[in-house]
Amino acid sequence: MATFSVHRLFADRALLPNGWAENVAIALDGSGGIASVTPGQSMAEGDERLPGPVVPAIANLHSHAFQRAMAGLAEVAGTGDDSFWTWREEMYRTVGLVDPDDVEAIAAKLYMEMLKGGFGRVVEFHYLHHQANGTPYADPAEMSLRILRAAEATGIGLTHLPVFYAHANFGGVAPNPGQRPFLHDPERFLALLDRLGPACASAAAKLGYAIHSLRAATPDEMRTILAAAPASGPIHIHVAEQTREVEDCLAWSGRRPVEWLLDEMPVDERWCAIHATHMTAEETRRLAGSGAVAGLCPATEANLGDGIFPAVDFIAEGGRVGIGTDSHVATSVAEELRLLEYGQRLRDRRRNRLAAGPGASVGRSIFEAALAGGAQAAGLDAPGIEAGARADLVVLDGASPYIAAAAGNQILDRWLFALGGETVRDVMVAGQWKIRNGRHDREEDIDRAFARVLMKLK
Template sequence: MSTTAVRHLHARDALLPEGWAEDVRVGVDAAGRIAGVETGVAAAPGDDIAAGPVVPALVDLHSHAFQRAMAGLAEVAGPTEDSFWTWREEMYRIVGLLSPQDAEAVAARLYVDMLKAGFAHICEFHYLHHGADGAPHADPAEMSRRILAAKAAAGIGMTLLPVFYAHGNFGGAAPSPGQRRFLHDLPAFLALMETLGPACTAAGVRLGVAPHSLRAATIDEIRALLAALPADMPVHIHVAEQHREVDDCLAFCGRRPVTYLCDELPVDRRWVLIHATHINAEEVARIAQSGAVVGLCPTTEASLGDGIFPATEFLGQGGVFGVGTDSHVSFSPAEELRQLEYSQRLRDQRRVRVVTGPGRSNGRTLYDTALAGGWQAAGERVHGLRVGAPASLLVLDGEDAFLAAARGDTRLDRWIFALGDRAVRDVMVEGVWRIADRRHADDAAIDAAFAAAIARLSN
């Protein structure tokens, strides 16, 4: 396939908002948006011809790219029971070693790997801001610019979410030394946001904001951020990830984290509540009614022993979720969706849990929900293979025997539950082919920079 922007793509089979269709011709404009969708038509001369079924690409709605550098380094038992809190100490150690060049190299390799697995857009929850001693770089936006450079090298779509991080626990508690590279006061953070606005526009990146958590930002600080920033900006926040966080919040204010958040702040469709693992029935209903997206990171939540989100109850009340890869022990949408479904099966000791009714494909329900939730989290109003949406799509491998024999939603079931990443052949991002026959044009250079960074960090 061509590695430049295309005018038209023709697919024998494609998943449209209304369902699977045959002989689909998708037009892409110069801005990388879908300009037209025709069905039941033949390919025209000059069209790109998809080498398999075409589906809209998914969004990874939660990423800490630098944490890919520590994948596999927190698997040795400590002297006490291991948990998120002991894992966090290893994360702080890696944080202390990363140079700006390392962070860029790690992020670029990660973003290419994510493209190859089937994510075409990432919401980067970026909180590694300063130098190793906690002092701002000469350019306070240095680390954010490194993320933008990695995005450009990989060609992935991006919503950049600079993180406001000021405290170590509820009530404005002092941060720990391991958090010094993350910290801002409000004036310095708002100055960073002002700098990043033009930089993101130039890079074709949507800018959002992420108060790290109710532990790291007070309610008053979050209110001040919201008042100072555009009213339509996506807002992402970690909440209720661990039991200890719930207990600390109860001790601080007598309310659970999600209840406290929803009582005090205008949580609505522009909000993304990351994890929300430990919530009760009332909080399930409040999130669903608010229209906010829950950002689930199933492989990271399993890796850290966080717990299991009540996905079946949430979906049953009309809730919307998306998936992210968070600490990047995995970078695969199929693995995240499969882990989400299997966690519900293990909890309930039943099969096929995340569905909306009898006869409904499990893979299709997971995929449709994550597709809608992910693009909403990214700040995009239109998604899927429809006019006006980003021309970001996947071509599944039509030569794979499993997919060649599949029809309709069975293609999604086989991708998610049987094939995983090997099902993804080509990836278009905003009208440009970034992965062609499982390869990226700059694989060699990106691999070399990544290898050098990992070698340095391992010494």
């Protein structure tokens, strides 16, 4: 049996599952996990003292890595009726210009930025599979393997979700030319999952899968995949992101997207409904009761003009939420959680909408909700700083006067609502430091490769 050395961290302040604690000794088991957590200790010889408050690292539950390279390139007005559907044309242009080397470089840069923003894991919703004309690469898994390589290069945890995509709209409408790099039939998609199982295991990545949307797959295709795909791992789907999607679904089926999904598919705790922005009160209640996570991407949803998710009502019904950065116009925990809360305030014209109750900290309430929801959507167990959990930790900047003067939940409220990503000082993933003092050890190489891609996309 393998044996592992134990390394001990010492935190003056740490957010544990039952609340903030002081003088916390955190023993690492040497295999990527936490062996023990003991508050009220004195620092011992050989301990590594952490330079600020420690919180668990959150999983980013929704990413299209290649889209980071186009951030800011779709901010030129068209006819005045710009929407997700006009933004999508710039996305198709980007898809037509990038090759596997480019995608690896973009993903590495993005994943480094995510680490700096306080994320410890990314759930990659990966639908860019083929060459621009739709021809598969010699290895049909080429693009997915580049995502695995980027995650390994940066050290971020990865849950990889190859995406099934076959159609342009409800009812099996033929795809358009811009969608050719995304397409599979069920047989080829299931073969891709088989190919990626060993590759993900070798890279210490978790494998799940996604169905792009109800627009992109017929009911029969979805049922074929669900019946034959692995019976474990997360299942994600875009649903009810735009009002036009709702209208098209009603015209096709007589039901709204979330209603149809819950009626026709075995939605449970394995599922993550990405966006789910446009729901009735009944859909909200039913999705909350299913155990699925609502995957919210507030910065992207705001950037695209999608709408505001009914988070107050969904959480009141016992619903589970997590956050992702989707198109990556933002890459930090703080910005996504701040926008999640602010969207609810703007809609309701009230403050402190997502606090767990009277007297509760908004920052702590939404941070812990996203921590639990992100872990579930990533297919992980036991998030948090406790024995048996993965050692995925974020150290906030204790030298910041805002953080130094804060007590307890004020630390989270200051970070999320007054400071932001620059407050993240160090990040540990699976017991290994990946960000130290705001920097990654491969930063220069990653930046150079990414800069070459941006010049190509001008």
